[in-house]
């Protein structure tokens with residue numbers, strides 16, 4: 001192991017340049033104009049994995065390709081070795097709005113020990129940390145106590161629509177003892193974290209159609225409903241002044257927090273005033289009766305992600321717009337059922353929309369919430385690896401984000417996911433000026449190196 005640790009330290013700056021190379025690909029899965037960049041980025045990952053001694057291949061899908069890379073398997077039959085799958089994604093969120101970036105999103109830049117660039121934290125830096133740990137084993141000739149297969153996909157940020165069928169097709173090859181995922185966060189560099197719950201998600205778009213074309217608002221305004229106004233009124237009814245979602249049945253099944261969980265929450269460093277300042281809001285808002293940490297990870301939400309209607313260009317244009325649209329995501333917690341919630345939302349919107357407009361709902365991706373016991377032997381092994389790498393006591397936490405595929409890993413591969421995130425709260429994931437802390441990058445590599453030892457003892 002010492003050889004592995006030394007190798008990681010000696011090659012630290014090369015690893016940082018390699019992360020820069022990785023970040024330079026504008027691998028935005030949501031935008032069709034980046035299709036070839038997606039391909040190129042996946043190709044880079046394959047080439048990189050081959051260079052360090054992994055057996056790697058590019059797997060085409062109906063959407064963006066999936067990279068599979070495996071540590072060499074023993075030629076002769078020895079004792080059974082455990083097998084772990086490391087999951088990550090090479091796709092990134094759209095970088096817009098571009099004018100808010102201090103430097104171009106796909107031209108990585110390092111300032112004060114952090115790398116700026118879209119995808120640095122989410123998720124390129126985090127999955128590369130694992131690749132580098134495995135490189136250290138392979139390049140120093142240190143025997144790995146387990147087999148490792150990397151599955152790095154290109155559709156995580158758009159709902160992982162190709163991966164489930166891929167898992168079904170390659171069920172035998174991917175059969176494993178656990179999935180390791182670094183695609184979540186940690187509260188501070190002194191609080192490495194094992195995440196044991198994620199929220200689920202439902203994405204959809206609601207459109208209210210009004211007149212058959214934009215109308216002169218002076219000539220016709222006052223006689224027809226304004227779809228933008230009607231949509232605002234409709235959406236405004238979906239949340240009350242206590243921050244509760246008013247859709248009947250929305251909270252059905254929501255699990256309340258146990259005393260044990262409340263205790264874990266209380267261990268997390270949190271200061272409401274600093275948090276409010278950090279977010280730049282005049283005052284925090286959330287569901288009454290819950291702390292901010294609970295609100296953002298253990299409670300469901302209804303969020304408008306985008307709102308569009310009418311004229312958006314410079315100056316003014318006096319019209320009654322023909323339509324208005326909202327992009328919405330709902331976050332779900334254990335044990336809400338996405339299908340039921342979808343039904344409830346649909347029924348409620350059908351009931352509420354005014355007769356002066358036509359309602360259209362387009363359902364998008366969905367994922368179930370995830371919850372795993374943090375007390376099992378693998379979780380304990382993960383905590384040991386975090387402790388060894390970071391030199392301090394790890395915390396257990398729930399996260400508010402979603403990783404759609406974790407429930408498919410459980411159902412299809414029958415394996416639980418160990419969520420060991422390396423992103424800090426101020427990393428600006430999905431925002432302009434995304435960063436990845438390079439100390440977390442280095443410690444993440446060390447964590448991964450220890451993890452294979454600790455997990456293989458289970």
Ligand code: BES
Nearest residue numbers: 122157158159183184185399400401402
């Ligand atoms: N890495 C995130 C998920 C995450 C972030 C989990 C922070 C926990 C804490 C992931 O890449 C992501 O952003 N997923 C999307 C999924 C969606 C597009 C289906 C999300 O949560 O919005």
Ligand code: MN
Nearest residue numbers: 093122157429
């Ligand atoms: Mn993301």
